[in-house]
Amino acid sequence: MSSKPLKGKKIAVVVESQYIPGEIRIYQERFADYGAKVDLVSRLWGQPKQTFYSTVEVIDGKPTELEYLEVDHDFDQVDLDDYAAVVVAANYISVRLRWAGDVAINAGNAAELARNTPAARFFRRAMENPKIIKGAPCHALWLLTPSTDILAGRRVICNQVVLADVINAGAIYTPCPPDTPAEKQVVVDRDLVTNNSWHASEELVDRIRDLILDPPPALETEPTPAVPVKPGKRRILIVLSEWGYWGEELLGPLGEFDRVGYKVDFCTPTGKRPNAIPVSMDPDFFDPPLQRPVTSAEMAERVREIDDPNTKQGKRLENPISLADWFPDRPYFSAPTFVRGLEAYNRLLVDAEREIEKYDALLIVGGSGPIVDLCNNQRVHDLIMAFHRADKLIGAECYGVTCLAFARDMNLRESLIWGKHVTGHCLEYDYKDGTAFVDARGSFLNFNMGPPPYPLEFILRDATGPDGGYHGNFGHPTSVIVDWPFITGRSTPDSILTGQKMIECLDGDPPLRRWGW
Structure with missing residues (x-):
């Protein structure tokens, strides 16, 4: 020595x-x-x-x-x-x-x-x-x-x-x-x-x-790939709330897509630039249910970068696709010309669905914002069903998974995830207080909802039915479920793994179709 x-x-x-x-x-x-x-x-x-x-x-x-x-x-x-x-x-x-x-x-x-x-x-x-x-x-x-x-x-x-x-x-x-x-x-x-x-x-x-x-070897906490991957030319559509998304739930999958060379387009309900939830870029924020910080210093810096419209990364979120301009609005049943309106809606819906041909997968990012403008957004439901009819991969994280439970054919009214296995924000992760939304970059709306308006776990248990299932995997570091064509991530710590499994679904050899249950 x-x-x-x-x-x-x-x-x-x-x-x-x-x-x-x-x-x-x-x-x-x-x-x-x-x-x-x-x-x-x-x-x-x-x-x-x-x-x-x-x-x-x-x-x-x-x-x-x-x-x-x-x-x-x-x-x-x-x-x-x-x-x-x-x-x-x-x-x-x-x-x-x-x-x-x-x-x-x-x-x-x-x-x-x-x-x-x-x-x-x-x-x-x-x-x-x-x-x-x-x-x-x-x-x-x-x-x-x-x-x-x-x-x-x-x-x-x-x-x-x-x-x-x-x-x-x-x-x-x-x-x-x-x-x-x-x-x-x-x-x-x-x-x-x-x-x-x-x-x-x-x-x-x-x-x-x-x-x-002689440093000790790092703990390997991420599961090994379920299948070998040979990345191809892919295009992913990422949908974000205009009322606040959790930073890592965007950056985790996005980083994986960037790593393998996938192209990515961003979409919001009305075309407004999405903003990260401020505490999702604070490494010292202590998550009340988990009693620990959930954002690393490195991830916090990455979130701050993409949240800043003046940075190269931040410019990627400028001028997102407006879902309101893309998909038609379903008419009220009490409208005086409901039949004509419904016919027009269905014609425009067919035209809108043609635009998804260029995409290989859809990802709905979580956070508290989706509760406001994604989960019960009929246009979001139509987008999901269009990907479903085309047998394309559909991913959702955290509260974004609610959209899958509510996406239904307006006549059959059965959830698309009936009989499927999913994960999502589990009951043990729910806040008792402090559910908040973002009204501008770096600024919370002056409104504390208290607890979330619904326990997502209960919704998912009901929506999957007796032949499907909800898997919270509470106590495990990660929870990601693949049940083609759906891939769901429980919460923030599962974001990177969600992206990895989406890649394995698209370009695995053979393509991943079931994992995590």
């Missing part, structure tokens, strides 16, 4: 007052011996720098002298991607850094305040990036316990003071064998290194060094 194996690497060490001087010296000196640069990082409270004092211990009846650290790197000012590792120092550091400040705390905001202190947010972001090695000695896991999805299933060791909190957050306490020396008691779980005392700091540093030099 090179004498400076970490040359060019940077390590962030999180500190506050009541730090242990010997521990900090080990980080500074041992990482430096390996060639790395150590930055001390903390919350600076709007100041250019802060001075922190050490803890005081009584040794042989005498208190130790105070020492001081000057820190000029703030959590919100550093770029996490600059660091190969992040270490939160032991002792009272995590306790002090969980303090939100002099703010009013009530039942409504308590959990959010605990999750969103700068230190907790900083360490959470580090945990979300498997390329960054994390060190959490002694009490440090306290910064992560407000976010149970981060620790769930991780093997750790910690100071017994935080043991109950760590276990309640879903971590698996994994003590070292009884004969392990105190200075060697370290547990490694992929990109996370923990110990139960600062006395094992040297071992913690060495394990972090080893992981930087």
Whole structure:
């Protein structure tokens, strides 16, 4: 091994007052011996720098002298991607850094305040990036316990003071064998290194060094393709709401279509430019039913880019096809010239359906907006039925799946998905409050619907009938169902997989016709 194996690497060490001087010296000196640069990082409270004092211990009846650290790197000012590792120092550091400040705390905001202190947010972001090695000695896991999805299933060791909190957050306490020396008691779980005392700091540093030099393999959470794919020349029609779409539910499939060279056209009910739901481009937005963020920093940036009409990606959403100009409006049954109107409607419908010949598939993007202008939109239903009659692939995500349940021949009135297997927004994912819509770019309509107007799961269970079925797959990372000609995705985390399975349906060898049930 090179004498400076970490040359060019940077390590962030999180500190506050009541730090242990010997521990900090080990980080500074041992990482430096390996060639790395150590930055001390903390919350600076709007100041250019802060001075922190050490803890005081009584040794042989005498208190130790105070020492001081000057820190000029703030959590919100550093770029996490600059660091190969992040270490939160032991002792009272995590306790002090969980303090939100002099703010009013009530039942409504308590959990959010605990999750969103700068230190907790900083360490959470580090945990979300498997390329960054994390060190959490002694009490440090306290910064992560407000976010149970981060620790769930991780093997750790910690100071017994935080043991109950760590276990309640879903971590698996994994003590070292009884004969392990105190200075060697370290547990490694992929990109996370923990110990139960600062006395094992040297071992913690060495394990972090080893992981930087030989990173653990990334977890493979995506299923392998069900069939081999040879992409052909394809054209996809994507339908979006004008009242807000969830960013990843567009970008997930769109990214997959772009990757294989498919052409894409966009369509909205009246031809207005669609806008992303603002919180779908916020990586810190905490989804209430899931109790975790659902948007990665990378995806949030991609959504912001396509939401901006001035960017190359954003220009793709300019001047979408107007469904109102394309498909005719069905007349009211009480219209004085209903028969003539119905005849005209059917003539225009045949003409409109000819335009779908150039498309290989339809995708309806989800979010809250479809509740307003897609789900009970008769033109959307006619578009779906046109693709269905042509035996073309029809995809829908999240609340967009409602459109499939309501799309029916006006005479037979049986759902197109009767006897089919589907997924969609499951009951466990439904909001109790906060269902909102977008009235302009970056702006919510001043209206909180509360819960959604209907539990989609119940609608889909009824619409598929006794020979079909709804599959929520709650508790599974993804839920995508293929039952030709339909492909449905449950919610945001299923967006990329929905796109992948659509490609396998179109260009798989053989084409995918059933999957996920």
